[in-house]
Amino acid sequence: MGEKIGIIGYAQSHHQYEVQKTREDLVFDVVKEALAKAGILREELGTVVTSSTDFLDGRTISNVFLSMAVGAFLKDESKVEEDGTSSLMYAVMKLITGAYDVALVEAHTIGWGFNPHQVSFYTVDPLVDRQFGVLNDVSAGALQAKMYMDKYGVSEGDLAAVAVKNLGNGAVNPYASRRMADVSATEVLKSKMFFSPITELMMSPITDGCAVVILASEKKARSVCKNPVWIEGMGNCQDPYLRDRNLLSLTALKKAGQAAYQMAGISDPVNDLDLLEVSERYAHEELMICEALGLAREGKGKFLVENGVTTKCGELPVNPSGGALCADPICATGLVRVVECCKQINGEAEDHQVSGVKKALAHGQFGICSQKNTVIILGGE
Amino acid sequence: MGYVKDERPETMMVEGDWQVGAYRYKAPRLLEEYAQNLKNKKIVGSLCMGCGKVIVQPRNICGRCHRRMEERKIVSEWGSLTCFVVSPPVVKGKYKLFGLDPVDTGALKEGEVMIPVFVRFDGSDSNIACLLFNAKPEEVFIGMRVKAVWAKELKGAMSDLDGVEPIR
């Protein structure tokens, strides 16, 4: 990357199933908080990139009435209709060109307004799968989980272990919506079955939520911020549609990860990274994500959890904030991961702080079975 | 000579729907406040303490100053036209809203000529769209002074402000 881009401000909302705020207020409050954190005024913004989708928000051109709330009045504005990490990537690219100094990235989803799983049904092939009416993100996720478990000998208990780990982590995260301390594997397995093997506690909860990150060019970042978090690498990739894709591994994430590692000069992710925050919509996805990011060989992801490598006090903590299993505001989930990484690097994560985090990886995904993936590598000074 | 026609074969179609009506939204109580004030023949707007703009109907956030508009201001029921359009006579079946014909529902009468206008009520910095009554289309001009026409029965609803009419 030619120029260095730093994160100077970030904020997230308290994610809940039904936030008692209008969409406009929800976004406005978080944007205000992030601007205050960065110590800059709205007038100093150069460009604004938002992230939300029309079907999830229930408005065609979902960003159109939010321009004022995100502070984009007479500012360069665009909307990436994907996960927040993709809009972060786009904003970084805009900053690298030098066209603007400061960028605000905003992502939100109102999950309460309309069941996002119904929306996922609207994303499948309208000529084939939508006609059969059985495919949605949960059933497809279950198919993937079953295939993965069958191939690599992973049991339901292994998936439950992931959920137990993340739910336990999320219990001390004040922003998480699903906070269940001391949940046991049996409880996870006994919770309401949706599509076997996926139970309610193995899938991410629907929440409303919003996250904001403010980026700045190196010069600007150093002038306004004591401890900017630098974007060291980023990568993005999309998999083919479900029908023609290898469901057993997340090929797109592998490519995205490699691109990001190369950019950040990381050859051995296990040693070079201090922490990962990944968006796992289902328990099995965390295992597959860890494998695709090179933390374990294919099919061996379960040993990371079993041996405690990825716990909060393990060698390489994954999702100390609880991850998407504790709060999943669809479009914002990836950006929340970035915010969590920044907090960890700056030592602001309070109860779920991991000590000595210098380099962290944030992952965002979008689409059925993690079809689109973005990887961002962040580093402190 | 007219438009060039483009003929091409058609393939079969498969169907699907999108339940737009099943969405839910959260809204602030501003419109409630506005409607309740209409019952007392008052038009309320929100005032931004940053730029001093008064917006009717009240809105929550001033994007110019990026701050909440917490103050309220009652604006005059007198105002001036900033824009007007004369519609052609209403014809049954020509235009439908959500599958309903305005003439069938009794909202409009066949052959009626409407004059939708934008009005800026004195003391406000925004337009309101409504209908102009008691005026002939050829008399209307931009900048015309108008005043609010209130519904016969005030219910505390948006329909209390029926429209505007010229001040004579």
Added chain:
Amino acid sequence: MMEKKFDVLTVNGLPIVQAQFNWSVGVLMQKFLKSLANKKFLAAKCPECGYIYAPPRNTCAKCWKKIEEKDLIEISGGGTLVSYTVGYVELDGKANWVDLKKPKVIGAIKLEGANSLFFAPIEADPKDVKIGMKIGLEWNSELKGGWKDIKHFKPVS
């Protein structure tokens, strides 16, 4: 239409409002749907890389070669079950989860003679379903040329 709660209001939509669509399918897909009436299940073989798409499509995603009508081949419609899930709920189309009285099996079928997976409900008792099973296609008695011609997918012994 509205309920009072906290400082914000909940605005519900009008259930009568819905958007309806009819997606045109294109030439190859039309051929596929029409030939279902003759109990034929078509697939498209990429003339360049040989990858077989079922149902057919006109552009190869792997090598970006145009696929034409001459590249259509017939396959059985049956295949091997590579994964399945038992659904205890389903979406009602209006964004609600509805509990199913009778759980439903959804399968990912690797179609015989094709490279694509096919996702479909499978008519079977959840207890009897196993990965690696052979799945066959059963036709409806009335054939009109469309998806409704397929009665269901079912394990074959």
Added chain:
Amino acid sequence: MFRNCAIIGCGQTKHTSKRRDVSAAELAAEAVNAALVDAGITMKDVDCVVSGNMQGFGGIAQPEQWLGDWIGCAGKPAIRIATGGTTGGSVGQGACYTVASGMYNVSLAVAWEKHSDSKEAGATTGLAHVGMGNLFHALAYGLSLKNLIATTAVGAAAGVAVYQARYYMQRSGCRQEHLDMVAAKNRRCAAKNPYAHLQWPNCQPEDIAKTDLIAYPFRYGHVCPASDGASAIVVAEEKFARKHCKQPAWFKGLASYSDEENQLQSENYGGVGVIDPSEQMGARVSAMKAYKMAGITDPQKEVDLAEIYQPFPSQELIFSERLGLFDEGTAWKHMEKGETDINGRLPISVSGGVNATNAIGSSALQRILEAALQIMGKAGEHQVPKKVKTAVAHGWGGVTNYITFTVLGDTPRG
């Protein structure tokens, strides 16, 4: 650092009201193929795909997940950008930023719309969905049906553009006959563009004046159609561009500033502080920024051609002034003299523009594409006779508050 980048290939489909010979995926693929062929490259050369459309119109959420395989997303970095009417413009600018930042060398931008997939004419529910939350909200507080119909939908199609036109006409002294002239020019130009939708060879203002009135000043002959169609461009960095293209169209400046909502309502049925929707502050600021980036000091002299997003003829006049191409209130006078015609001093929307072809998601990308074609000299029958050195492409969307503005040139940025 802004790395030089240029458009090296353009592809679009024939636009018409019903493209039912193809599926939405095949439609988008058609444009992508044409762009690759035009650039003389294969999909292997493409590093990144930027795509977009308006999902509510086709009823498919996040369609690039399904039809990504048709437009080359599979196994590649892919970004979906959608900003309403400006979707195409944002997609084109997105492709530019991906290359200009040095992240990728060759990017493909593709945008499409398939209105005929909706069962209603013009996908009205998808469109009304913009303010659906507002509408449900206001109806619950007793918004009268009569008021609603009268104010939001005078004559169904025209909506707020009627008011905007009235404001402009009041400000500038332009008359209805000038709108006829603009519409006739666009129909005539479209007849020379094989991809355009509403083609009417030798259309004269009198022909347009014969069509029925929707609401003064608009006639049926003025209004844009709802088209099916797609367009795609290939953007490449300098070295690659020079190798593969004799005359690439270089990106010189770009901006997309948004204004306050221009149409009476904000979220939750609040009012807005914009009195005059023809003022278009967003367009003015975008133009300022883009001209500055491109090093243009006097756009009236330096711009050779403009592609303006004008679903209604009044908007061609409004935006050509707001973008600094004419003095305030004079665009119609220049148009009257034939300066904006295909062989005029400053040809505007000689492809027929959005007035003749409106596949919403793709329309704004088509503006960039047509501007590029003129610079590359590939426009064919509607190529302007003079040498085009600098061309500008504009798009508006949202509730007339979003603007994309792109300056293209025949030489790279200095």
